[in-house]
Each structure stands twice: as structure tokens, then as C-alpha cells.
Amino acid sequence: MVKEIERAGIPVVHICTVTPISQTVGANRIVPAIAIPHPLGDPSLPLEEEKAVRRRIMNAALKALSTEISEQTVFDVD
């Protein structure tokens, strides 16, 4: 799906846990997530901290979308 969205002309960021799979499939902008069953959350944390984690990942996603790239890039979450 990532590739077809990009092919249609829209920049896309893929947030996923197993980034090597995303690279193999061919996503260009990739942001690593927490875990397979809860990519944008961490049930072991209290709600406020969990939301802070989600915010950091989403910030990285916005940064990825705003960054010019020439090849597949895995962005860091601050």
C-alpha cells in the first residue's frame, strides 16, 4: 500500500516495528514503532507517558514527511 500511495503522487511515511520488512517491501520514509501489537503505544507505561511516546513517534513521522530524501531512509525517533 505504501508504494501505491507514493506512486499515486503522495509522500507517505510508514510507521512499523520490523523496519527491515518495510525496507524490503520498498517504503521510502520509515519510522520505527514500539512493538508489533501496539506500534504507537506502550501498555506498560502510565497513560501520560504512553501518550508522550506516541507524540515522539508522530513527531518523527512529521519530520520524515518534511525531509527531502533520495533513497530509502529510516528516521530516528528522538
Next chain:
Amino acid sequence: MSKKRVVHYINQFFAQIGGEEMAHVKPEYREGPLGPGLAFGPAFGDHAEIVGTVICGDSYFNENMEEAKAELLKMIKAAKPDLFIAGPAFNAGRYGVACGAISEAVKNELGIPVLTGMYEENPGADMFKSAVYIVSTRNSAVGMRDAVKKMSALALKMLKDEPIGASSEDHYIPQGIRVNLFEKDRGSKRAVDMLLKKLKDQPYVTEYPMPAFDRVDPQPAVKDIRSAKIALVTSGGIVPKGNPDHIESSSATKYGRYDLEGVNYLSKNRYATAHGGYDPSYANEDPDRVVPVDMMREFEKEEKIGSLYRYFFSTVGNGTAVKNAKAFAEEFSKELIEENVQAVILTST
């Protein structure tokens, strides 16, 4: 002659430890064959036997790949194998990646022959097909008998030091290696034969398949993310409760488009995941963990983004055919373009 020693890798499911709820289990070693390993015994006959089975949860392996590989290697080495087999993983993505990764590690670290088996669309196949022999299997465990037959035949060839045939003869996924050989007929005759078959609409096999490089160039960055309209898409299967579009829990043939007008976060009372193959409890407890509508709404208020697109798109990525996923995105991307959506955030489980 004593039997050759084989060590077998399987996941928590095939070890009958449990399904998704046990996908976090750490590596362990058990004596003798287990699960699908039992089927290899008769095929090996007097030549070889599975002396031990290493097991690891699919999530644990994929989320802690280096540690998992190191722990498993220690167990495998201690069992002194002559050959290592992993899987078959069929179309189970994390299991396929684990089978490929541990096989490659055993080959490199212990220097013994290794093989695994999986379906050609398994992401593990593309990642490891040039590193290890991957027997091509069907996409589900329905193909177990056939997979065991082909894998054990290749394993025996390896143990007897017999030359491995071409990928089409020994049923493994092509590794991209060319081998010189003499054909019975010269090239011109083979080409004309092929052309005649093609003209008559008869099946023929090309001698030079075109490589399938399916890469898309990255789109330019979003100029001003603060004013951009952004859509959320997921392969994590989040849908309104009751799954109104009946999206399948695996091998999905459809996707859903759901209205977010007036929705500030994905409440567990109104949304849930339709996805099979991963433990759904975390996603069901708070669906924003998969589709972060809550954070997008906060970003809107903080003017970090222009707006969240009114609809989100969702399907189940579990074993879903590449062809279907491609068709879904082709279709909804048209709407995104028409509605001037400038960027997409796609989340996967």
C-alpha cells in the same frame, strides 16, 4: 553409519506453546523432534534424525533479533548439528523472517548446510533468498506434507554432499545465481520453439525472467507540514466495532473507509481490530495505539499540521496478497489526490 544430526527451528505456534498470546516467548531448546519436525523423521529414514528443536516466539524474535539470534545460536551449537532446518513458515511474515534470519546466522557462524521453507510472498523470502536455500511452499499449513517432502529431499542432498540442482529442479526460490551448463538444443532452436509455443498460446518457460524491481522513487517532501492535510491509513485492521465491512482477519480481500468527523480519539467502545495473527488485546484496549487519531487531533490544535483528512482507511495486513493490497491503495489514493491530501501516515502492526 550413524545418523546425521539435524536441529530444527519452529515458532511458538508450531511448538504448541500457544498462539499470538505466546508470541513473546524467549528461545528454548527441547530434545528430539516436535510438531512439524515429526513429519521429517520418516522422510530422513536411516540417514538423519532431528536431535533437537529450538523454539522462539515470533514477536520476541523480530523485536529482539540480535539477542534472539545469539541465544538460539548457543543452543543450536551445543546440539552439534550436521544440518539445520527452519520452518516451514508458509505465509506467516514474522515466522518467515525469523526462519530466514536464524538460518543465515547458523550458516555463517557454524558453517553447516541450512535450509528453510516459505511462501514466495513471505517478506522473509525476499530478505533471505540469496543467503540461504528457501524451499518454495504453499501459503498455508495445508501445504505441510508437500513442503516436508521437498525440504527433506533437499536436506538429504545436502547431507550426502550431492550437487544441488537448479531452483526449478530442487524447488527452492531462485537465488539469482547463474550456472554454466550445456543444453541439448542450441539457442536458436530453443528460441524458435518458445516463440511457436507462445504463438499457439501454449505454456512455455522463459530462460531469462526479467527481474522484478518494484521500487517507487520517493515523493518530494511536504513543503509546509503545518498547513498540510494528512490522511491516516493502516494495515492493522482497526475498524468500527462489529466490523461493518466484514474485513477478513487474514488474507483480506477488502478495506474500509471510516469517517472521523467529530472523532477526537478512537474509543475502545467504538473501535476494535479485525486483524488476526497478533494479540489484539493492546489494540482493542486503545485503538489509538494503532491509528493515532488522538495525536493527530492534538497536532491540529497545536497547528503542527493543517488538518487530519476526514476518513481513514484500514485493512488487515495478515497474509494479505500483494495484489490485493496494491489494488486497495490504488483505489483510495485516487480519492486522496482528488481531495488534495498532501501526505499519508501509514501504520502497520
